[in-house]
Amino acid sequence: MPVVIGLWCVAALIAVAAFAIPIARMRLGSVLTYGASLAISLAALAVGLWQLIAGGDVATLALPLGLPGIGAHFRLDALAAFFLVVVNLGSAAASLYAIGYGRHESEPRRVLPFFPAYLGGMNLVVLADDAFGFLVAWEFMSLTSWALVMANYRSAENARAGYIYLVMASFGTLALLLAFGLLAGPDGGYAFASIRNHHPDAFVAAMVLLLTLVGAGSKAGLVPLHVWLPLAHAAAPSHVSALMSGVMTKVAVYGCMRIVFDLIGQPPLWSSFVVLALAGITTVLGVLYALMQHDLKRLLAYHTVENIGIIFIGLGLALAFRVGNMPVLAALAMTAALFHVLNHSIFKSLLFFGAGAVLNATGERNMERLGGLIHRLPKTAVAFLIGCAAIAALPPLNGFVSEWLTFQAILVSPQLPQWGLKFLIPAVGALLALSAALAAACFVKAYGVTFLGRPRSSVASAAREVDAFSLSAMFILAALCALFGVVPFLVVDGLAPAVQMLVGARMPAQTQFVPMLSWGSIVPIAESRSSYNGLIILIFLAISGTLTAMFIHRYATRATRRSAIWDCGYPDPSAATQYTSSSFAMPIRRVFAATVFGVREKVDMPRPGDSRAARFHVKVLDPAWRFAYGPLARLVLRSATVLNQLQFLTIRRYLTLVFGTLIVLLLVVAAWR
Amino acid sequence: MALILDLILQAVQMFLVLALAPLALGVTRKVKARALRRVGPPVWQPYLDLWKLMHKEAVLAHNASWLYRVAPYLLFAVTWVAAALIPTYATNLLFSWSADLIAIVALLATGRFALALAGMDVGTAFGGIGSSREMMIASLAEPAMLLVAFTVALVAGTTQLSTIAENFIDGHVGLRVSLGLALVAFVLVAIAENARIPIDNPATHLELTMVHEAMVLEYSGRHLAMIEAAAALKLVLYSSLLVCLFLPFGMATTDKSFAALGIGLLTYVAKVLALMVLLPIGETAIAKMRVFRYPIFLGASFAAGALAVFLLFVSRSF
Numbered sequence: 001m002p003v004v005i006g007l008w009c010v011a012a013l014i015a016v017a018a019f020a021i022p023i024a025r026m027r028l029g030s031v032l033t034y035g036a037s038l039a040i041s042l043a044a045l046a047v048g049l050w051q052l053i054a055g056g057d058v059a060t061l062a063l064p065l066g067l068p069g070i071g072a073h074f075r076l077d078a079l080a081a082f083f084l085v086v087v088n089l090g091s092a093a094a095s096l097y098a099i100g101y102g103r104h105e106s107e108p109r110r111v112l113p114f115f116p117a118y119l120g121g122m123n124l125v126v127l128a129d130d131a132f133g134f135l136v137a138w139e140f141m142s143l144t145s146w147a148l149v150m151a152n153y154r155s156a157e158n159a160r161a162g163y164i165y166l167v168m169a170s171f172g173t174l175a176l177l178l179a180f181g182l183l184a185g186p187d188g189g190y191a192f193a194s195i196r197n198h199h200p201d202a203f204v205a206a207m208v209l210l211l212t213l214v215g216a217g218s219k220a221g222l223v224p225l226h227v228w229l230p231l232a233h234a235a236a237p238s239h240v241s242a243l244m245s246g247v248m249t250k251v252a253v254y255g256c257m258r259i260v261f262d263l264i265g266q267p268p269l270w271s272s273f274v275v276l277a278l279a280g281i282t283t284v285l286g287v288l289y290a291l292m293q294h295d296l297k298r299l300l301a302y303h304t305v306e307n308i309g310i311i312f313i314g315l316g317l318a319l320a321f322r323v324g325n326m327p328v329l330a331a332l333a334m335t336a337a338l339f340h341v342l343n344h345s346i347f348k349s350l351l352f353f354g355a356g357a358v359l360n361a362t363g364e365r366n367m368e369r370l371g372g373l374i375h376r377l378p379k380t381a382v383a384f385l386i387g388c389a390a391i392a393a394l395p396p397l398n399g400f401v402s403e404w405l406t407f408q409a410i411l412v413s414p415q416l417p418q419w420g421l422k423f424l425i426p427a428v429g430a431l432l433a434l435s436a437a438l439a440a441a442c443f444v445k446a447y448g449v450t451f452l453g454r455p456r457s458s459v460a461s462a463a464r465e466v467d468a469f470s471l472s473a474m475f476i477l478a479a480l481c482a483l484f485g486v487v488p489f490l491v492v493d494g495l496a497p498a499v500q501m502l503v504g505a506r507m508p509a510q511t512q513f514v515p516m517l518s519w520g521s522i523v524p525i526a527e528s529r530s531s532y533n534g535l536i537i538l539i540f541l542a543i544s545g546t547l548t549a550m551f552i553h554r555y556a557t558r559a560t561r562r563s564a565i566w567d568c569g570y571p572d573p574s575a576a577t578q579y580t581s582s583s584f585a586m587p588i589r590r591v592f593a594a595t596v597f598g599v600r601e602k603v604d605m606p607r608p609g610d611s612r613a614a615r616f617h618v619k620v621l622d623p624a625w626r627f628a629y630g631p632l633a634r635l636v637l638r639s640a641t642v643l644n645q646l647q648f649l650t651i652r653r654y655l656t657l658v659f660g661t662l663i664v665l666l667l668v669v670a671a672w673r
Numbered sequence: 674m675a676l677i678l679d680l681i682l683q684a685v686q687m688f689l690v691l692a693l694a695p696l697a698l699g700v701t702r703k704v705k706a707r708a709l710r711r712v713g714p715p716v717w718q719p720y721l722d723l724w725k726l727m728h729k730e731a732v733l734a735h736n737a738s739w740l741y742r743v744a745p746y747l748l749f750a751v752t753w754v755a756a757a758l759i760p761t762y763a764t765n766l767l768f769s770w771s772a773d774l775i776a777i778v779a780l781l782a783t784g785r786f787a788l789a790l791a792g793m794d795v796g797t798a799f800g801g802i803g804s805s806r807e808m809m810i811a812s813l814a815e816p817a818m819l820l821v822a823f824t825v826a827l828v829a830g831t832t833q834l835s836t837i838a839e840n841f842i843d844g845h846v847g848l849r850v851s852l853g854l855a856l857v858a859f860v861l862v863a864i865a866e867n868a869r870i871p872i873d874n875p876a877t878h879l880e881l882t883m884v885h886e887a888m889v890l891e892y893s894g895r896h897l898a899m900i901e902a903a904a905a906l907k908l909v910l911y912s913s914l915l916v917c918l919f920l921p922f923g924m925a926t927t928d929k930s931f932a933a934l935g936i937g938l939l940t941y942v943a944k945v946l947a948l949m950v951l952l953p954i955g956e957t958a959i960a961k962m963r964v965f966r967y968p969i970f971l972g973a974s975f976a977a978g979a980l981a982v983f984l985l986f987v988s989r990s991f
Contacts, residue, residue, distance in 0.1 A: 371796065372736070372796070374738045374739075374740065374794075375736070375738060385740070385790075389783070389786060392782075392786060393779065393782075394779060394782055394783040394786055395772075395776055395779050395780055395783060400776075400779050404775055404776065404779070407775050407819075408832070410823075411823060411826050411827065411832065413986075414827060414985065414986050414989065422986040422987055423983065423986070425986065426823070426979070426982040426983050426986045427979075429819075429820075429823060429982070430816060430820060430975075430978075430979050430982070433815065433816035433819035433820060434812070434816040436782075436815065436816075436819075437782070437811055437812040437813075437814075437815035437816055438812045440782055440785070440786055440808065440811065440812070440815075441808035441809070441811065441812050443786075444786060444789045444790055444793070444804060444808050445808075447790060448789070448790055448792075448793035448794075448801075448804060449793070452738070452740070452790060452793045452794045452796070453793055453794065453795070453796030453801075454736060454796035521770065521771065527770060527833075528831060528833060528836050529830065529831045529832070529833065529836075530773050530775075530826075530831060530832040530833060531770045531771070531773065531833070532771070532772060532773060532776050533770070533771035533772070536768060536771040536772075537754065537771060537772055537776070537780070540750075540754045540757075540768070540771075541747075541750045541751060541754055542750075544749075544750040544753050544754055545746045545747060545749070545750035546746075548746055548749055548750065548753075548899070549746045552727055552895050552898075552899075556727040556728050556895060557727070557728050557729070557730065557894075557895065559730040559731070559894075560730065560731045560732075560733060560894075561730055561731070561732050561733070562732075562733055562734070562735050563732050563733070563734065563735070564734065564735065565734045565735075565736075565795055565796075565797055565891065566732075566734070566890070566891055567797040567798070567799060567890070567891070568799060568890065571797070572798075575796065577797075577798050578796045578797065578798065578801055579793065579798060579800075579801020579802065579804070579805060583801065583805065584801065584804070584805045584808075585805075586805070587805055587806055587809035587964065587965075588808070588809050588812060590965060591809065591813070591965075591967075591968045
């Protein structure tokens with residue numbers, strides 16, 4: 001039954017999409033479309049939660065659609081239910097946000113019809129239970145999101161982003177297509193049920209895993225397949241950016257989990273090496289590159305790459321533990337990964353909403369022209385601050401809990417017997433520690449430059465607070481960040497069915513630790529090993545902070561005087577003397593990025609007496625472009641130039657070519673026999 | 674009854690670190706002054722300073738936001754809570770399981786996050802330079818600290834500070850290469866995190882050489898008092914961590930009699946004060962570093978920590 005409701009939700013979303021075409025121009029068109037999307041997303045969210053918590057039987061459904069003879073299969077198991085929750089939580093928040101935000105859309109007909117279709121596509125990927133349906137839904141999701149990226153198609157930057165996105169998405173789908181081809185085997189059993197029963201041998205399993213990493217990894221943003229992500233996520237309208245960064249990358253993670261943990265069976269051990277190594281590199285490169293950005297939305301998009309790395313570290317550990325036959329530890333690592341999936345979908349959506357609010361209020365995405373918005377957008381500033389603190393993994397918010405669980409999973413991994421992992425996992429742990437610290441620096445920069453200080457442009461000093469719908473969407477997500485950080489055991493227990501399904505074990509039930517004072521602790525293995533209680537930390541912080549403030553105000557003084565900035569006696573009224581985004585990142589750029597990104601800094605200082613302005617250039621180039629895509633693009637271009645000559649031959653030469661081809665083919669046929 | 678006793682022990686811990694913090698700072702200043710052949714202020718001078726600052730009017734810039742006013746209290750609360758959760762004179766206090774070593778490191782990151790934001794709030798160049806450099810130092814020091822945490826956790830098989838201390842008091846852990854490396858890494862991190870020479874100079878009068886002091890340059894009155902108190906608490910926190918992780922001997926463990934607690938209390942205070950004597954002696958022997966030499970200093974710490982973790986992954990007996 002739940003799967004039927006889920007499918008009805010998808011159908012309803014598609015219907016809303018069709019209905020949005022004629023009403024897009026109308027005044028209420030955007031409110032109606034987003035309102036309907038909100039209602040349907042909430043219904044699908046309820047279905048997912050019900051299936052996950054009530055833990056009913058796995059619901060399946062076969063419909064006579066799609067390929068003849070195969071039909072379309074759908075299934076709602078614990079994993080699909082969890083991702084249905086993630087997808088629809090993000091969708092509902094984005095729809096609510098867009099009721100307010102979408103009113104400012106200049107060309108609603110380029111956004112409104114695609115938005116519900118995109119939501120429907122993501123839901124369908126999660127529900128699909130055969131390779132054909134999965135791939136169709138996957139492509140549908142890619143194409144609708146591509147259309148949304150291209151909503152503002154006149155900007156050359158967006159057109160480039162859309163082009164790169166399209167190329168990478170096709171490439172990813174090709175890899176997934178091959179992976180499913182290998183899984184289905186020669187008999188063509190494309191339904192997931194028959195793939196599950198038929199275990200491929202080790203080589204095929206490894207090939208499938210690598211193809212999945214390429215296919216789903218390119219959608220999720222694993223380095224070096226991440227290049228499209230910061231361009232496309234930043235180009236889309238902000239509520240769509242939130243969905244792409246917060247939710248669609250999670251659908252890609254779902255695809256990866258479904259294939260690797262559910263369909264393949266037992267992949268070879270070395271595959272976890274590949275996952276862990278890629279994940280570790282992704283984590284650090286993502287955050288370092290995020291630190292180098294000046295564009296707020298692009299910074300957030302690059303930071304998604306880091307979080308995908310953290311999720312894949314959890315997945316890689318879970319894979320290693322599962323292959324090493326340690327299901328309890330695999331459950332810990334898998335819980336960490338799934339928890340981070342949920343967390344990231346919440347705070348990344350929140351941050352993109354905040355970036356959208358800033359964009360709406362000022363028309364600027366460039367942080368170098370913002371500043372002081374805490375005074376102009378006081379409410380957005382609070383929500384954005386909570387999002388920043390959560391994503392920087394600061395206790396007592398939710399981002400910390402999932403990183404803490406990942407660290408705990410790393411700390412139990414010396415039990416793995418393989419030597420390669422003994423060297424790889426501590427290195428990955430060190431990379432994760434590094435990225436956690438860099439993420440804090442990144443978000444101090446993002447928040448400090450955008451919201452604090454003095455306004456750096458007239459648009460920033462004239463900004464106005466955004467509408468109530470956008471604000472309520474942001475505050476709901478901010479409240480969830482706090483809630484899941486303070487009572488994480490709810491999430492850990494809620495994830496248990498999905499974890500049980502994937503690795504065959506679950507973390508100990510957290511609610512059984514009921515002695516009054518330790519209520520709310522999360523305990524991965526045993527209390528003597530490690531435990532964390534966000535609630536107690538929060539209570540302690542609140543009590544000690546407020547008591548201190550009250551004590552000082554009561555018994556010392558509360559006198560306050562406003563005065564001009566001191567700045568050591570030489571305050572400069574120009575806002576240009578503040579630290580900017582690039583100057584904030586400069587020490588870290590010097591320390592880390594000079595080697596990683598080959599950053600070039602060039603100072604052009606006029607000679608004494610020369611009155612022209614001094615110039616400072618910084619060039620940051622993503623190594624993926626320099627070492628992978630640049631050479632590849634040049635190769636394609638060069639071979640295209642060579643082959644282009646074939647289009648300008650005489651008719652005799654074409655006939656000769658045709659004849660030659662015929663001879664070669666005949667020879668091949670002859671040799672084949 | 675047992676619960677009330679536990680609560681009292683936890684409260685003693687909480688106020689012990691708070692009371693000890695200014696004294697520890699005073700001792701370092703006194704010893705440093707003597708090492709420089711000055712008389713130096715009395716060791717209780719930091720108490721008087723804090724008292725005076727608390728009673729002074731706070732001067733805020735016109736464009737200071739609420740964040741600027743809240744951050745000092747948040748920083749103080751976070752540092753205080755973190756310091757109170759580290760076992761000092763006794764293990765297994767009532768709330769010791771609510772945050773493990775990793776959570777304590779992360780709590781300190783919360784305080785740093787708040788202060789770095791506050792440094793950027795008014796929009797001055799000094800605030801920005803301080804915040805930017807503080808986050809750079811943190812991005813090098815925090816991973817090193819987490820690697821120290823990994824090392825200790827792998828040796829003890831737990832990240833709970835109380836259990837770690839108990840395991841080490843038992844004596845069956847013994848001297849380890851990895852723990853030695855971790856101790857080196859920890860000391861380097863602690864120097865950097867507490868803004869001591871050679872990373873930062875707490876007594877400098879040249880703004881461009883400051884990191885921490887530049888960040889809080891605009892603060893005055895009770896807000897500055899909170900920040901100063903938090904800095905003192907952080908010094909005690911790192912000393913307590915060092916004592917708890919590497920020299921836990923003398924702590925009251927299962928035996929919570931008055932004698933055991935008294936021994937624990939005395940040895941803890943003695944150990945912290947000994948560290949506070951050693952710190953300025955070390956400081957006077959070296960010069961402050963240039964900013965872009967920090968990565969060498971903290972990189973050494975990171976490398977030592979990473980080496981310790983690798984050794985433990987290879988064999989638990991290192």
